Amino acid sequence: MVVSTFTDMDTFPNNLPPGGDSGLTDSQSEFQKMLIDERLRCEHHKANYQTLKAEHTRLQNEYVKSQNELKHLLNEKQIHQEKLQLLLQELREELVEKTKDLEEMKLQILTPQKLELLRAQIQQELETPMRERFRTLDEEVEKYRAVYNKLRYEHTFLKSEFEHQKEEFARILEEEKIKYQSEIARLEEDKEELRNQLLNVDLTRDSKRVEQLTREKVCLCQKLKGLEAEVAELRAEKENSGTQVENVQRIQVRQLAEMQATVRSLEAEKQSAKLRAEHLEKELQSSNEQNTCLINKLHKAEREINTLSSKVKELKHSNKLEITDIKLEAARAKSELEKEKNKIQSDLDGLQSDNEILKAAVEHHKVLLVEKDRELIRKVQAAKEEGYQKLVVLQDEKLELENKLADLEKMKVEHDVWRQSEKDQYEEKLRASQMAEEITRKELQSIRLKLQQQIVTIENAEKEKNENSDLRQQMSSLQIQVTSLAQSENDLLNSNQMLKEMVERLKQECRNFRSQAEKAQLEAEK
Numbered sequence: 001m002v003v004s005t006f007t008d009m010d011t012f013p014n015n016l017p018p019g020g021d022s023g024l025t026d027s028q029s030e031f032q033k034m035l036i037d038e039r040l041r042c043e044h045h046k047a048n049y050q051t052l053k054a055e056h057t058r059l060q061n062e063y064v065k066s067q068n069e070l071k072h073l074l075n076e077k078q079i080h081q082e083k084l085q086l087l088l089q090e091l092r093e094e095l096v097e098k099t100k101d102l103e104e105m106k107l108q109i110l111t112p113q114k115l116e117l118l119r120a121q122i123q124q125e126l127e128t129p130m131r132e133r134f135r136t137l138d139e140e141v142e143k144y145r146a147v148y149n150k151l152r153y154e155h156t157f158l159k160s161e162f163e164h165q166k167e168e169f170a171r172i173l174e175e176e177k178i179k180y181q182s183e184i185a186r187l188e189e190d191k192e193e194l195r196n197q198l199l200n201v202d203l204t205r206d207s208k209r210v211e212q213l214t215r216e217k218v219c220l221c222q223k224l225k226g227l228e229a230e231v232a233e234l235r236a237e238k239e240n241s242g243t244q245v246e247n248v249q250r251i252q253v254r255q256l257a258e259m260q261a262t263v264r265s266l267e268a269e270k271q272s273a274k275l276r277a278e279h280l281e282k283e284l285q286s287s288n289e290q291n292t293c294l295i296n297k298l299h300k301a302e303r304e305i306n307t308l309s310s311k312v313k314e315l316k317h318s319n320k321l322e323i324t325d326i327k328l329e330a331a332r333a334k335s336e337l338e339k340e341k342n343k344i345q346s347d348l349d350g351l352q353s354d355n356e357i358l359k360a361a362v363e364h365h366k367v368l369l370v371e372k373d374r375e376l377i378r379k380v381q382a383a384k385e386e387g388y389q390k391l392v393v394l395q396d397e398k399l400e401l402e403n404k405l406a407d408l409e410k411m412k413v414e415h416d417v418w419r420q421s422e423k424d425q426y427e428e429k430l431r432a433s434q435m436a437e438e439i440t441r442k443e444l445q446s447i448r449l450k451l452q453q454q455i456v457t458i459e460n461a462e463k464e465k466n467e468n469s470d471l472r473q474q475m476s477s478l479q480i481q482v483t484s485l486a487q488s489e490n491d492l493l494n495s496n497q498m499l500k501e502m503v504e505r506l507k508q509e510c511r512n513f514r515s516q517a518e519k520a521q522l523e524a525e526k
Contacts, residue, residue, distance in 0.1 A: 027221055027506070030228065059474060070464055077457055081386070084450060091443065099404070105432075122441075129452075183227070190216075217513060224506075341500075377465075 194216065 027224065030225070034228075034232070066464075066467065073460075073464070080457070087450070094443070180227075187220075187223075190220075213513065213516070 194213070
């Protein structure tokens with residue numbers, strides 16, 4: 001699309017000297033190569049964007065799949081909890097039956113020494129796993145605290161490094177800006193000097209000045225190539241500085257505004273110079289008419305002079321026809337450039353609308369992700385509270401059993417003398433009670449295993465939460481990549497716009513040089 005604007009320059013008439021025309025074609029070919037490279041880079045960015053979009057949809061599908069699996073696990077957990085409730089009810093019924101049996105076997109209570117040993121054993125069996133779990137939790141907390149401190153130190157270091165690089169880049173850009181401003185001022189002075197030389201032109205030295213102008217044009221083209229190389233280097237530096245794109249974009253916008261202001265001022269100066277040139281042309285035309293009148297009055301009788309004057313009129317008429325043809329061709333080229341500009345603007349509007357649609361979709365997905373995260377947090381919190389309530393219920397039941405054991409101990413102290421007399425008779429019953437105690441110990445062990453299984457399910461739920469947080473981080477990284485691609489597209493559009501403006505300015509300068517050369521040739525012929 002942009003290459004066609006360069007090829008349109010070939011439609012202008014070729015009235016320049018051979019040296020300047022070759023420099024212009026070389027600059028045109030270099031501009032065409034640069035624009036082709038920019039187009040390939042745009043296509044590459046577009047392909048990357050499509051792949052990232054496909055990856056984004058795939059991650060969304062995986063997230064939905066993980067949500068469905070989480071729901072399935074929650075349903076299984078609920079069924080498991082219902083089974084545990086039924087089992088707990090059965091155990092409670094068995095416990096009631098065992099308490100009845102214990103009340104029937106009041107004479108079979110243990111001695112105080114064995115009772116203390118049994119109590120210590122039960123307490124040790126219950127406390128050791130809890131202490132071990134608390135110890136592991138403390139170790140994990142210390143480990144996470146160390147990792148957090150390390151990450152915080154790395155964050156502060158990277159932040160300071162980023163600030164330093166940012167200041168260095170701003171300083172370099174300021175130096176380059178001052179350099180280019182001085183170069184522009186020098187070129188403006190050269191332009192003013194050339195303009196003054198053209199206004200104060202001497203007809204005896206037109207050919208030499210035309211050659212001098214061509215040489216100066218070649219020098220300006222070489223300077224323009226050097227500036228283009230420096231612009232290419234700056235563009236490469238801009239592409240390498242991905243983290244500082246926003247600051248560079250602001251500086252480019254400000255420079256673009258300054259360049260537009262200078263272009264407006266130059267256009268105003270060009271308009272004033274054009275008006276002065278038209279005024280001088282009118283005066284020259286009036287003086288020519290007066291001269292022809294005087295020549296006709298003085299040499300009215302001479303036929304040869306009449307033939308020469310007729311030839312001069314024919315030449316003027318042909319010159320006017322050529323000027324009208326040039327004007328028509330310039331108007332045609334201007335209309336083609338306007339059409340190309342409108343087409344580029346429509347493409348730019350389409351890209352901006354697509355960018356807005358993508359931003360709205362990303363925001364919508366972000367809101368949905370936040371809502372799903374909140375729902376998952378509520379569910380995990382409810383599961384934790386339910387597990388804690390069950391643990392409290394088991395502890396209450398343990399306290400009830402200990403109270404009952406204490407009551408039995410009191411009854412044993414009260415009836416110790418009476419039991420001592422009947423000890424031999426109930427030794428067999430004591431063995432039976434010991435077996436019953438062994439059975440209750442096994443039942444307590446099974447309850448403890450079930451409690452540990454429930455804790456494992458809670459830990460699995462926490463792991464799933466961590467996996468979901470990882471997925472969220474991946475989503476955020478993809479969003480950052482999408483925004484960086486959008487910024488790179490904007491930078492490419494801005495660079496294309498600057499190149500178009502540079503091409504327009506070069507075309508205008510070429511037209512000015514052509515018109516000046518034509519005027520110099522006409523004056524030399526006169």
